[in-house]
Amino acid sequence: MNNQPVLYDSLRTILHHMDANARINMSTRIPSIRATEKAVPLKINNLSFSDTTADINDVRYQLGVCRDYPKRHIPESFKRENVRGGVSHDFDRFGFEIPIGSSPILPGDVSVRNKNQRVRRTDTDELEQQYRTDLTIYEHRLRSIVENESGERALLSEYWENSREYKEYLQCMATYAREKLKPFHCRRHNLPRPFNCYIQLSVMKDGEAKPLQRLPYTRKLYEAVKQFNHILFANRSAIRVNRPVFFDNHVYRIPVGFKISANELTLRKPQIASLATMIEDVNMLRVSEGGNAENWWQHRFVKNSKELITEGPPSVEESCMMLRTFGCRIIRFHNLRTFTSEQYCQLIENWMSVKREVGSELWVGLDKKRRKNVPKKMQTRMEVIRRDDKNGTQIETSSVNRLKERWQNRLEVFEKDQKDERSVRLRGENGTQIEICGVVCENETMRHRLKVKIVEN
Structure with a gap:
């Protein structure tokens, strides 16, 4: 064939x-x-990045630096690191670790590093002295075991059932301290690092590393990560991700122009400014606390997400400003319990001041008392079109004047009727009609909510 x-x-x-x-x-x-x-278009269910990894669905692609000792046995601790795919930092020409937090930001990279985090150097005199002290202690304890000192043996037996295991542990730790001291010796005598390096690309699945490729250590690890992500994601027409996850304190080594469209996305406010360059649009966006971030709501993908769930800001002025900015079809504000009923009415009016499509919704968290009071107040500020009583019976009316004529001098009856209402339909000055009702949400952070929905423009 x-x-x-x-x-x-x-x-x-x-x-x-x-x-x-x-x-x-x-x-x-x-x-x-x-x-x-x-x-x-590339469709991905789950996507996340770190300094040296890219997770696509259930597969993790990882790049790491492995150490090799051609003329002698690889120390056990370093061998274990190689089996796990290598370490996530580079080495200088003497063999000192280069802290990953000191690597530069390249064009296209997105940094969500903690700016206040201190970069810990590995080549200080204090560290050298610490390794020498540790080595002295380990060697002394090893000699004590060999010489069968009774006092030391009695002390060891209290913590270790098998002195052989303890001896192996001491030997491993002594070897580790010796290896950590070698870069200091190389720097002091201007010698090359005491081991060779290579970069390994691995696939991590079900907790195991499967080597895919070994690359010569002719460039830094972060440059190799950048190149690998370029191969994966550069020049794609579109990348659509169901649930991306962005961790803090990393640099995402992504290609210039990298963009994704997300279905569900959860971010902390301080992350938004950094990630705004790589997010094209979002269907459902959850914004959580976690630090101050000025004007986080003004980024395009936040304003235009189809559904936004967030904690409301502490002031009614800022909340109103946000509502006038958002073009989201559904907005859910949590934690507005400190607002008065009058301030809730201001929120609704500010939300209505923007032209929105029919079906748009505003949800606000509030207590049980205000859940009943706010609809009452809104009826005094807008034209009532229809009310639903507690039995679901619809009461039609065409204007506020008609209501006043009907219930003139019967304010107590009016208030009783309102207390039993489930929903009310109102018309604003610009002709927009809304339906407002209280809702009890068992699965939300705030149990009591007020739902406002645009039903006609």
């Missing part, structure tokens, strides 16, 4: 329905389809 090539349109259809990792693997093995693969 003759093998026939897959037609272009058929290939696009196949790629569209393939798992993201399978697509990446196939385009790596078959260079002739790379251009087509990049042109088809």
Whole structure:
């Protein structure tokens, strides 16, 4: 049977329905389809980054620096690090660790580092002295075991059931201290680092590292991560992610122009300014506390998300400003318990001052008392179109004047009726009609809520 090539349109259809990792693997093995693969939107269920990893669905791609000792045995602790895919930091020419927090920010990178975190140096005189002290202690204890000193043996037996295991532990720690001292010796005598390095690309799945490729250590680890992410994500027509996750205190080494569209996204306020460059649009955005971030709501993807869930700011003025800024179809404000009923009415009016599509909703968290009082106050500020009593019976009316005529001198009856209402339909000055009602949400942070919905423009 003759093998026939897959037609272009058929290939696009196949790629569209393939798992993201399978697509990446196939385009790596078959260079002739790379251009087509990049042109088809990439759909990912879960995506996250760290300084040295990229998680796509249930697969983690990791780059790390491994150490090799060609002429002698690799120390056990370093061997374990190699098995796990290597370390996440670079080494200088003497063998000192270069703290990952000191690596530069490259074009296109997104940094969510903690700016107040101190970068810990590994080449100080204090550290050298500490390693020498540790080595002296470990060697002394090893000699004590060998010489069978009764006092030391009695002390050890209190903590260790098997002195052989303790001896192996001391030997391992002594070897570790000696290795940590070697870079100081190399620097003092201008010698090259005492081990060779290579960069390893691994796939981490179910807690195990499977090596994919070894690269010569001719560039820094962060540069290799940048290049790898460029291969994965650069020049794609679109990247659509169901649930991306962005961790703090990392640098995402992504390509210049990298953009994603997200279905569900949860961010802390201080993260928003940094991540705004890489987020195209969001369906449902949750914004949590975690630090001050001035004007976080003014970023485009926040204002235009389809549904926004956030804690309201402490002042009614700032809350009103945010509501006039947001173009979201659904807005849910948590934790506005300190506002008065009058201030809740201000929020609703500010939200209505922006032209919104029919079906748009505003939800605000409040206590049980205000959940009943706010609809009452809104009826005194706007034209009542319809009320639903507690039995669901609809009471139609065309204007506030008609209500006043009907219930003139019967204020006590009016208040009793309002107390039993489930919802009310009102018309604003610009002609927008809303439906407002109290809601009890068992699965929300705030149990009592007020729901306002635009039903007609």
